[in-house]
Amino acid sequence: SLYSILHAAEMEGRVVAALCVVLCSWCSAAPFALRKNGWAKLGEPSKDFELEITFAIKQTDPGWLEQKLRAVSYPDSPEYGNYMNFDEIAEYVHGRPESVQALVDALGEVGVGSDRIDFTLGRDFAVVRIPVEAAERLFAADFSLFQHKEQTGWRVVRALDYTLPLSLVGHLDFVSGVSEFPRPNLVFPKLTKSENSLGVNPQSIDKDYNISGYVSTSPNNSQAIAGFLKQYFSPSDLKMFQETYNLPSDPIAKVVGENQPDDPGIEADLDVEYITATGRNVTTWFVSISKLANKGQEDFLSWIIEQVNTTDSPWVHSLSYGDHENSIPTDYQTRCDDEFKKFGISGRTILFASGDSGVGCKKSIFQPDWPACSPSITAVGGTVSLDEVWEDGGGGFSNTFGIPDYQKEAVEAYLNSGKAPPTKYFNASGRAYPDVSAFSVDFEIIYAGGREAVGGTSCAAPTFAGIVSILNDVRMKNGKSTLGFLNPLLYQTLKGQGFFDITKGKNSGGALFCRGFEAIPGWDPASGWGSPNFGLLKELVLQ
Numbered sequence: 001s002l003y004s005i006l007h008a009a010e011m012e013g014r015v016v017a018a019l020c021v022v023l024c025s026w027c028s029a030a031p032f033a034l035r036k037n038g039w040a041k042l043g044e045p046s047k048d049f050e051l052e053i054t055f056a057i058k059q060t061d062p063g064w065l066e067q068k069l070r071a072v073s074y075p076d077s078p079e080y081g082n083y084m085n086f087d088e089i090a091e092y093v094h095g096r097p098e099s100v101q102a103l104v105d106a107l108g109e110v111g112v113g114s115d116r117i118d119f120t121l122g123r124d125f126a127v128v129r130i131p132v133e134a135a136e137r138l139f140a141a142d143f144s145l146f147q148h149k150e151q152t153g154w155r156v157v158r159a160l161d162y163t164l165p166l167s168l169v170g171h172l173d174f175v176s177g178v179s180e181f182p183r184p185n186l187v188f189p190k191l192t193k194s195e196n197s198l199g200v201n202p203q204s205i206d207k208d209y210n211i212s213g214y215v216s217t218s219p220n221n222s223q224a225i226a227g228f229l230k231q232y233f234s235p236s237d238l239k240m241f242q243e244t245y246n247l248p249s250d251p252i253a254k255v256v257g258e259n260q261p262d263d264p265g266i267e268a269d270l271d272v273e274y275i276t277a278t279g280r281n282v283t284t285w286f287v288s289i290s291k292l293a294n295k296g297q298e299d300f301l302s303w304i305i306e307q308v309n310t311t312d313s314p315w316v317h318s319l320s321y322g323d324h325e326n327s328i329p330t331d332y333q334t335r336c337d338d339e340f341k342k343f344g345i346s347g348r349t350i351l352f353a354s355g356d357s358g359v360g361c362k363k364s365i366f367q368p369d370w371p372a373c374s375p376s377i378t379a380v381g382g383t384v385s386l387d388e389v390w391e392d393g394g395g396g397f398s399n400t401f402g403i404p405d406y407q408k409e410a411v412e413a414y415l416n417s418g419k420a421p422p423t424k425y426f427n428a429s430g431r432a433y434p435d436v437s438a439f440s441v442d443f444e445i446i447y448a449g450g451r452e453a454v455g456g457t458s459c460a461a462p463t464f465a466g467i468v469s470i471l472n473d474v475r476m477k478n479g480k481s482t483l484g485f486l487n488p489l490l491y492q493t494l495k496g497q498g499f500f501d502i503t504k505g506k507n508s509g510g511a512l513f514c515r516g517f518e519a520i521p522g523w524d525p526a527s528g529w530g531s532p533n534f535g536l537l538k539e540l541v542l543q
Helices: 001-006 018-023 031-038 063-073 086-092 095-109 132-139 202-208 236-244 266-279 299-305 330-345 407-416 457-477 485-494 534-539
Strands: 039-043 050-057 117-120 125-131 143-148 155-159 172-175 222-228 254-258 283-289 317-319 349-353 378-383 396-402 430-433 436-439 443-447 450-455
Touching: 001 117, 001 396, 031 443, 031 485, 050 095, 050 132, 050 222, 050 299, 050 450, 063 086, 063 222, 063 330, 063 485, 086 330, 095 117, 125 132, 125 299, 172 330, 222 266, 222 299, 222 457, 236 266, 236 317, 236 443, 266 443, 266 457, 283 299, 317 457, 330 349, 330 396, 349 457, 407 430, 407 485, 436 450, 436 457, 450 457, 457 534
Parallel strands: 222 283, 222 317, 254 283, 317 349, 349 378, 378 436
Antiparallel strands: 039 143, 050 125, 050 172, 117 125, 143 155, 396 430, 443 450
């Protein structure tokens, strides 16, 4: 186990930097790793420069989360839809008191008082503002200032190696913001073509997915876009988009964090334009996290911490970001999945784009993407039509998470179909994704005041998220709960009902010697259950 490794590495009352190696396998003290990831050392930071470091404190009874999520998410459960709020969840799962105290004591020994420690609702995460001088004493490390050679404005203060006080061993799942370097997001929309008739737009989606202009009227309905890595949206682009496609005027209702409208990003503009195009008249938030701090993974952790501390966090969240699963420490993935479960238990839906590299073929071995392969979220793959999968749409099997109960039957059917590749290329016993899919090519957007076309599963995620929001509206108006965690409903009850089955193509990612997964009738790891038919789903979700 991790901590047996750490105990074996004890030296002079501290634990050597094996923690960094184990928790952050893609980070290294070697200069080559810095060059490979594009980072260069600039110099030494001021000793009073304030770092923000996150400590993931071990929780009481995380197994309860799995049991409760199952109880409220499986349609055949008597507790289906009986959600709990984040305060109630924290009464069952929270930071272990002895671990919280151990952290407070360790920080106090280097002069960091309680006024610099921000605990989450359940005191299971601590976000600490700590001067470089104190951090160097706490971790027996030397911190330096680094700048990315290609990404403008990417500067971080990091230590190339560090040690953990022995008093904290056994009390933390991981420490974040010390030695890991952010990397560019692998799920990102790409400009495609720019003819007058570009392709997919709000009208074509409305027609193809049988939405028929549905507009939400429930005042409590809400949805959100998460923006990372300095991706900002332009309110004027959104306004022009809605005017261009005759959509209701629907500005973003709330911006959480920083937004620089004069410096819009393609990703953020795309996201807000299409979640409001399908989730019409739904109160929409833009949640901006741009700290470049946590495990290099676009601040997923900061986003989670912020949202589980927000009592009115929106019901549906769309995230178009990800990275290769094997680049993320297992402990980090597992803890994030525990936090995703809290969203589901509270009746919230999280949708992630499945990735834009197909099966991510590397030396003929498939490389899954995270967090699309996390079992407690819904992954949205890509299509090019109502029956054909996009060849670059992410899909496959996790090497971290085992296959969840809700999808065993569907996955077994695919593996026994005679269409699956040899299992030597992927982990046939892992969590399989995507769960659903939507259009992912030639999306018309307004960007920087002009008309562009983009492609990627970044198009699919907000499109599908908006449809989930209007399905929530259907349920709300009939006195029912929100849909919450979708996957048990998708796999255990609907089993493809209410979806356009994608039966053509494969997600090879364009690799010559890597055929990927083939789309077949029913569920498959190229397109999931297929694309939504809202006209049918709005009736099915009431049954």
